[in-house]
Amino acid sequence: MRPPRSRQLWRRATESKLFFPVVMLGFILLVDSILVPGFFSIQPRGMNLYGSLIDILRNASTIMLLAIGMTLVIATGGVDLSVGAVMAIAASVAALLMNPYVLAKELPPHLMRLINDPHFTFQPLWVVILVTLLVAMACGLWNGWLVAYVRIQPMVATLILMIAGRGIAQLITNGVRIQIFYEPYAFIGQGWAILPFSVYLVAVVYGAIWVITRRTAIGMFIESVGINARASFFSGINEKRIKLLAYVICGLCAGLAGLVASANIKTSDANNIGLTYELDAILAVVIGGTVLGAGGRFSLLASLLGAIVMQAVTTSMYALGVPAFALQAIKGLVVIVVILVYSEQARGLLRGLGTRKEASP
DSSP: OOHHHHHHHHHHHHHHHTTHHHHHHHHHHHHHHHHHHHTTOEEEEOOOOOEHHHHHHHHHHHHHHHHOOOOOOHHHHHOOOOHHHHHHHHHHHHHHHHOOGGGSSOHHHHHHHHHHOOOOOOOOOHHHHHHHHHHHHHEEEEEEEEHTOOOOOHHHHHHHHHHHHHHHHHHHHHTTOOBOOOHHHGGGEEEEBEEEEHHHHHHHHHHHHHHHHHHTTTTHHHHHHHHHHHHHHHHHOOOOHHHHHHHHHHHHHHHHHHHHHHHHTTBBTTTTTTTTHHHHHHHHHHHHHHHHOOOOOHHHHHHHHHHHHHHHHHHHHHHHHHHGGGHHHHHHHHHHHHHHHHHHHHHHHHHTTTTOOOOOO
């Protein structure tokens, strides 16, 4: 006998990877509507919109970019702890290409005038972006080589670049915070056509990765390697190349996030850009339902919602007056809630809520 349609719909909804991120985001916004007056107010200024909801999208864009790449890495059974450091490296490379003269101790007067010129850049913008992304992909290639070919544990392999990456970023800029005055580059962190430009960038990257993973066999290969790498190898899948590809894409996404972050603050701050962002990206992917350490099935859209949930928590805490030093404790509570919700007991309880007693014949 077939179960009732309502039970089928409920079970399908609870088993979807989008269910928990949507419920959690809805709960956070409900609390904000009650405790934070004017949280949903959006004001137009010129051609752009401003408000708390727009701030969530703008500030979550870097986490969303990291979450896209991190989803593929975690789906292969790995993890990348170096994405925050790669962001700092990308920001330093981009700033140095635009303004290399700042490293000199003494400059002629005509060069000093050029440094503060909003229309001056040493390298064209397309060269700045291309070289920066190539460096970020090289960092991902390094991580992927250590994991796939040297067979080092992913957490240990990426921990190397996580520790050394900020030192590399400091070496690139000689320990100097390079101020960015070039207006076309700063546009990456500004608004464009109502929404922040970074939101459109996230949409383009998501669309490209979605096509690669869902309209080709690459997505199936990634999930297969995450579920059982050895069986995938014997079935003809080159699991080393799949892992390497996942880490290279993760490095590319981290490079884009570094460009967005440095364009927002208009400086190459190697100490603070991307700091602890790897933890937010990992948690966003876990909220999206991709199992950390096990790999397998993944959902890019659910990971994006998880990133928005993380930023919504941060924005809401600031709106409620929670001090910044206490924010990490709040995120720790979020981790506990995620672990409890994704436990088998919680899933069984959700499935049981949709069960109805059927009348005996």
